[in-house]
Amino acid sequence: MTRASGAAGDRPQDSASGGVGDRVLTIPNALSVIRLILVPVFLYLLLVVEQTGWSVAILMFSGFSDWADGKIARLVDNQSSPLGELLDPLVDRIYMVVVPLALAAAGVVPWWFVIVLLGRDLILATTLPLLRSRGLTALPVTYLGKGATFALMSGLPLVLLGQFDALWSRVILACGWAFLIWGMALYLWSAVLYLMQVSMVARSMPRVAATSGGRGTGG
Incomplete structure (x- = not known):
C-alpha cells in the first residue's frame, strides 16, 4: 500500500521533470x-x-x-x-x-590574432585532467568570460563588414577592431583568472579516488 501510494505520488513529479x-x-x-x-x-x-x-x-x-x-x-x-x-x-x-x-x-584578420585566441583555449584545456582528478568537469563560466566572448563575436562580423570600399565601411572596421581588441584583452584576463581558480582548486580540494567517480565525491 505504501509502495503504491509512493509511486503514485512520484508520478506527477516524474512526468514534469522527466518531460524536461x-x-x-x-x-x-x-x-x-x-x-x-x-x-x-x-x-x-x-x-x-x-x-x-x-x-x-x-x-x-x-x-x-x-x-x-x-x-x-x-x-x-x-x-x-x-x-x-x-x-x-x-x-x-x-x-x-x-x-x-x-x-x-x-x-580579414591577421594569423597572430587567431593563434593568440586559440592558444588561450588550448592552455585552458590542459587544466581538464587536474579538474577531473578533483571530481570536477569544469569551472563555472564567469561574466568576464561571457563579456569577452560577446565582444569578440560582435567584432568579427563588424571587421568583415568593414571590408567594403566605402567611407561607412571604414568606420565600421574601426568599431570592429575596437571590439576585437577589447574582447581579446578580456579574453586573456579571464584566462588568467581561470588559471588562478584552477590553482586554488588544486591546493584546496583533495584528489578523488579512481574508483569513485562523479562530482559529489570531490567534497
Missing part, C-alpha cells in the same frame, strides 16, 4: 541546430564564392539567435533541456574556432 529531461524539440535547440548547419554555409560563402554580405548576414543571425535561444530557455516554460545545455555551448565553441580561422584565411 527528455525534451528535444524546443525552440532553443532548433536555433542551435540552425546555427550549426550554417557553419559550412558560412565557410562556402566566404572562402569559395566570396560573398561577404551574405557571410556577414550569417554571423549576425547566429549572434542574434544565440542571444535569443538563451533568453527563450530561461523565460519560456518547457523550453530548457539537458540537450540544450550541451548543444548551445558546443555550437558557441565551434563558432569561436571556425570564424576566426576563416577570417584569417580570407585575409
Whole structure:
C-alpha cells in the first residue's frame, strides 16, 4: 500500500521533470541546430564564392539567435533541456574556432590574432585532467568570460563588414577592431583568472579516488 501510494505520488513529479529531461524539440535547440548547419554555409560563402554580405548576414543571425535561444530557455516554460545545455555551448565553441580561422584565411584578420585566441583555449584545456582528478568537469563560466566572448563575436562580423570600399565601411572596421581588441584583452584576463581558480582548486580540494567517480565525491 505504501509502495503504491509512493509511486503514485512520484508520478506527477516524474512526468514534469522527466518531460524536461527528455525534451528535444524546443525552440532553443532548433536555433542551435540552425546555427550549426550554417557553419559550412558560412565557410562556402566566404572562402569559395566570396560573398561577404551574405557571410556577414550569417554571423549576425547566429549572434542574434544565440542571444535569443538563451533568453527563450530561461523565460519560456518547457523550453530548457539537458540537450540544450550541451548543444548551445558546443555550437558557441565551434563558432569561436571556425570564424576566426576563416577570417584569417580570407585575409580579414591577421594569423597572430587567431593563434593568440586559440592558444588561450588550448592552455585552458590542459587544466581538464587536474579538474577531473578533483571530481570536477569544469569551472563555472564567469561574466568576464561571457563579456569577452560577446565582444569578440560582435567584432568579427563588424571587421568583415568593414571590408567594403566605402567611407561607412571604414568606420565600421574601426568599431570592429575596437571590439576585437577589447574582447581579446578580456579574453586573456579571464584566462588568467581561470588559471588562478584552477590553482586554488588544486591546493584546496583533495584528489578523488579512481574508483569513485562523479562530482559529489570531490567534497
